[in-house]
Amino acid sequence: MGKTAKVIFQPSGRRGEIIEGKTLLESAQKLGVDLESICGGKGTCGKCKVRVEEGFFSKDAIESSMSHLSPMTDGERKFIKEKDGPSMRLACACEVHGDVKIFVPEKSRAGKQIVRKTAKDVTIALKPAVRKYNLEVPKPTLHDLSMGDYERVCRALKEQYSLANLQMDYFVLRKLQDLMRLGEWKFTVSVWKEREIIRVEPGFVESCLGLAIDVGTTTVAAYLCDMNTGRVINTESMMNPQVPYGEDVMSRITYAMTSEDGLSTMQKAIIEGINDLIEKITTEIPVNGGERGHNILDMTVVFNTAMHHIFLGFNPEYIGRSPFIPAVQDPLEIKARDLGIGINPSGYVHVLPIEAGFVGADNVGVLIAEEPYTAEDIVLIIDIGTNGELLLGNRNAVCSTSCATGPAFEGAQIKFGMRAAPGAIEKVRIDPETKEPQYKVIGKADWHTHIEKVNAKGICGSAIIDVIAEMFKAGIIDKSGKIIKDLNTPRVRLDSDGKPEYVLAWADETSIGTDITVTQGDVRALQLAKGALYAGAKLMMKQMGIEKVDRVILAGAFGSHIDTRSALTLGMFPDCEIEKVYSVGNAAGDGAIMALLNVDKRDEARDRARWVKFVEIAVEPSFEKEFMAAMHVPHMKDKFPGLKSMLEKENVPVTIKA
């Protein structure tokens, strides 16, 4: 054994004696230091940059320090940029010749941290299921007949990356020999879960793409991610192509049960729809052999239980009727080609676990994105889609349930309801004195006053909540939701059925040539929807012995558009400090992205989906009573300190008749 030198790596603090002449990369590998190397130490990827912190040298004289390391080579110099800062070296090219202290910058670590942009700024470690490895093998000769090309790949992976016992997907094996020769014995293999080789590409390739999908009953969202950096590169969405077969979950289950080939028709529709999304989302990705989608090597997907079953081709009959038993709750890993999904056919589609019959993988996505199981305070998470799903608890226990909110939040069952699209009124304020509204239309920058023509077309979900909360605060409806007729304003009038309605926009402000009104029926529909959410949350609190919720998180694309003040005013959820109510956007999609970028999150999802206690509120005897009570607007200020404090700050009189 030769002379050794002491090498210390920061920030891990790992240290040890290294034989002189070994490279810094070899030292890092020997000492178990997390240091990225895609090319396996060939000096071709430039990923293993490190900063020399100390040798036996003064910190000012960097050049002299190099005596403890081999001189910088030309190949190395190519990768070291000025912006990297001083004293940077390529660890694979730099030999140890004396004691040194090395700092591994964040971006040179394999297990990088990425920052997710939400209210909480969660950081997650990068640990994707698929990683790429650059390989080079010697050209075989007649004197080297003891192995086939597959065995040569395995030997190289073991020697260069310590990866052993790998399988190779049959579809990859079919092209292996041609591709190895095409790259002149230089090639890149993509390894899934350190278990299976799912792609071989000629030459050295770095790009590693993954796709996270959130299949909602109404909307499907896709997120294309760079699995080397954790960045979301592109986002696409579409209407769920199953909508023609039923607007909601139950009607699709019925379609599957009653129409010939109903299930396979709907399965085909969603698979083909996702394949179209894959086409669109990869439009700008350079093609690296084969179809563009084949560059996507891994995929995660979340959905509610019915969408889960239909996507997978499982008969949804049994989740549609008592006792609501799903085919499977565990997470699944399915070959993309077995599903017909147009990512790489050798790649896997990871289906997140479901919690119970009515609480699906989308809620598990919310769960791992928001991590209520790590919270000290009591968190209520409301994910509003076509159905409402609730999570309540903290590190000690979390319960989940599903509420049949109906489609009112999405604009259905509302006279002038529409989806959140250009022309939809999305925000509303009403002057409590004059009862005159102001509103904002999607696609217009400013708030409308009655002076300007804005071509409104209808009211979307967030504005429905706004307008009814504002009507309550302005005294236009009472606590029971009844519209008060004798208010001396032209805005409140009787409709053709003799029922009162409130005119939100006069015909000349619209593009539809008629007044946009909020009817008594609209108010009732919203009361039913918000009542279901409120009662669900209340029953969960009761079951868990919780008196007060500390934090309310609104999730879902819709949830992120709601005015939290209006929602609190209306009583969509139990009382809470308004400062502790916030929106996080599509948390289910965030969960799918996290599971894509970090396999530990998949384990977490599996374990936590089982750990969360599902509460079936419909079978609870007191549900009916809670639901009836929850329909009212919460006017009893004393029992709602959070609401009271908010309204007082807003200077709302709340002198409504009790």
Next chain:
Amino acid sequence: MGKTAKVIFQPSGRRGEIIEGKTLLESAQKLGVDLESICGGKGTCGKCKVRVEEGFFSKDAIESSMSHLSPMTDGERKFIKEKDGPSMRLACACEVHGDVKIFVPEKSRAGKQIVRKTAKDVTIALKPAVRKYNLEVPKPTLHDLSMGDYERVCRALKEQYSLANLQMDYFVLRKLQDLMRLGEWKFTVSVWKEREIIRVEPGFVESCLGLAIDVGTTTVAAYLCDMNTGRVINTESMMNPQVPYGEDVMSRITYAMTSEDGLSTMQKAIIEGINDLIEKITTEIPVNGGERGHNILDMTVVFNTAMHHIFLGFNPEYIGRSPFIPAVQDPLEIKARDLGIGINPSGYVHVLPIEAGFVGADNVGVLIAEEPYTAEDIVLIIDIGTNGELLLGNRNAVCSTSCATGPAFEGAQIKFGMRAAPGAIEKVRIDPETKEPQYKVIGKADWHTHIEKVNAKGICGSAIIDVIAEMFKAGIIDKSGKIIKDLNTPRVRLDSDGKPEYVLAWADETSIGTDITVTQGDVRALQLAKGALYAGAKLMMKQMGIEKVDRVILAGAFGSHIDTRSALTLGMFPDCEIEKVYSVGNAAGDGAIMALLNVDKRDEARDRARWVKFVEIAVEPSFEKEFMAAMHVPHMKDKFPGLKSMLEKENVPVTIKA
């Protein structure tokens, strides 16, 4: 804990204290006794029959012995037949109430031994990759929402059979819920390698089928096996449908390289051909849902390296030219649906490993069937197909090689050569005095003498060897293979080119209206073929320092038809005692069957394929010299003691001109 009793199981000798009231099956499971139980102890399969050997009782008074066991139930009595012999009980129905000694008959053991009918009478243990398990789960209720149906199956497998961590194939999962309900919560799962559930059937099913396939260049053979008993239930064969694209390996490789879609055309041909075989071989199998072929749950396949590559869709270009590198040597497990093979789509096709570029999985089949690696004596195994493959050695070392014998043994390149089909002359004797032949035609019971018309059509491989050996012994050819003209018999004459030929059958004995002759060219073609085999064997002996072969095994469908005496006379292989030369039939197919019935044989195949040393004889400098020498008929009696002893016993003068 209750009172215990002593229970002894024979023939394993396992014993222990068992709590009284436990059944004999539970006792066997606790003590690790190998006792079959397909229904998991429900008393429905009748597989766990055992004989009561001793309690505290006299052997004559069986009835009184029953006091140490619970009385026989009616359900039990149904399964106990008179032919089972006295004192039989169903272990799962019979409770222990005192000390007993129990004998587990062969047929009640899960790891049954089966006897294979070959010259050696090999016994192999039954340990198939796929086993069936009967399950019954309680109907789920609203109070049991913590798991899906898949999780219920897993729980039952764990509780009833101690099987844990099982995956379920996605295609099975799709039908799971319907099938569980169809069987009213009684169903049977098929488990592959204790890892993956590959089938669910409603009700309790026992039948478990597997298929072993030997894909030869010319012929494909299929063996349908009962994986519960190890019996071969049915056999089918066909011409390899790739024959139109090339008669031999090299011409098919060329076709793949030069024709557009040549590879996929040939792959499709063999896959569809095998699917036709599957149709035929299962004609009498009762359909149990789905297609008939879907009842086949496992498959093994052997072939030479070129057939291996084409079957798998691997470009065969690289095994066709130096340095002859295959895509993969290791065994493969491929989902049947990924190959398009018509067994159960969730089942696997196990592809046996190959040894080297020219020595394929078929030779590995021969290897594990004949096990030369367990032999004390030196064994030479000759597998003659379109190519000749040799194995030589014993427990210390085994070498393999491949010889380009050409197609002479199969009747090609022989003027009147034909396949072994009705009308082919298959055996020949020549009177050394008169030079008159006797021959036997396939499809005719008796030997032909020139008196009777037998409608011969041509000469098949075994008869070519016979006739040339007989011509030599009768002095019609000399040691160099030259036909001697001045023999004073009309049987030897000159053909139209002025070259000598021997008339084997006169035109009026044939159905082709012309004399069937053996030409000088035929003799040369056979000399080339047998010379290649002989030289190959000699070079291997030289490399291994072996002077003498103790045993010669002729394998292959053709090998089993050869007259071993003629083969020894001609010098197809190095000298050996004639008593130690024997045929084993299609040993490659036997190997495929063994690997189907016992997964340990698959491991053995993988390990031994690597252990066997491949000798590339074409690169050996002395090959040309050995080959030239081997073309001669071995006339030097003193150097061939085995041959000498045989010929002396046959009273052959062997006074041929040297």
